Amino acid sequence: MRKGQIAVIGAGKWGQALHFALSSKQECFISSRTKRDIKNFVDLDFALSCEYLVIAIPAQEIRTWLKENFVFKNQKILVASKGIEASSGEFLNNIYADFVPDENIGFISGPSFAAEVIKALPCALVLNSKSKELYDEFSKFFPDFIKTYYSKDIIGAEIAGAYKNVLAIASGICEGLNLGKNAQASLIARGLVEMQRFGKHFGAKKATFLGLSGAGDLFLTANSTMSRNYRVGLGLAQGKSLELILEELKEVAEGVKTATAIEKLSNKYTIYTPIAKEVKLILDGKNPKDSLKDLIKN
Ligand SMILES: NC(=O)c1ccc[n+]([C@@H]2O[C@H](COP(=O)([O-])OP(=O)(O)OC[C@H]3O[C@@H](n4cnc5c(N)ncnc54)[C@H](O)[C@@H]3O)[C@@H](O)[C@H]2O)c1
């Protein structure tokens, strides 16, 4: 094992931004399934032999990626993805649990557009782990422009980070339909209540939804065209097909698949999730204006 060394796996927008940030205090490696012209780019075997790993591949790909590539050799891992597996409705921490013990894993949450992190603009992140030791070790790698906080509420952080993507789609729809700022603020506020209610069912803490991981990331993502999920919503409101929107986006918008996962889990456990349900229906072809009427009525 490469003791003390750190590598990011996944060289998309977030992986590259984290690689930039984590390179500010020491050498940080990066790996991806396709070779990239990035400083310190290494092959996957090299990356996997580092003691510290930050995994930034999309949520829907994680199970397969772990099965095909990962062998646990006591590495310490930070998960940077934000989503819920759509095919199973499984949370990422449960998927990772088959491969990595609790004390070796943490999850990043909080408001963090890659495009700003890669410019070294200040931000605050939460590193969520059962192990404070793991937090202490990883937080030392972060640059001065990122303030890190510790939390043990993994499920809360995970749900907040995934759910806000679905709400960002809803907010983009609201903007695209020109419904006004009152409507948008109402939607975001009710969305926060909705994701907290959903989280409560799975044991998440209320405080997580009121802090960086919940309100912080929701307010960011649901208010800006910098968000891919928000832009999906804008496109839907403009009458574009989901297929075309995703083709134009060329990057992952986790809210699309996470809406399916939330629908599955809400149906299974009878959790009231009206906004996420309408987003799912719109993604499946419902007219957004009809959704709005139904949302106000119910
Ligand atoms: N971009 C941001 O601002 C941001 C911030 C915080 C969290 N996130 C989260 O980070 C995750 C990644 O987002 P991103 O912005 O880097 O997306 P992206 O679309 O820019 O890149 C995704 C990367 O994952 C790689 N990938 C896809 N399938 C893979 C597979 N099967 N095996 C290995 N690699 C695979 C792609 O090659 C690509 O490099 C998402 O869950 C996203 O929600 C993104």
Ligand SMILES: O=P(O)(O)OC[C@H](O)CO
């Ligand atoms: O561009 P989005 O919508 O994937 O959001 C990116 C980050 O999750 C913001 O914290």
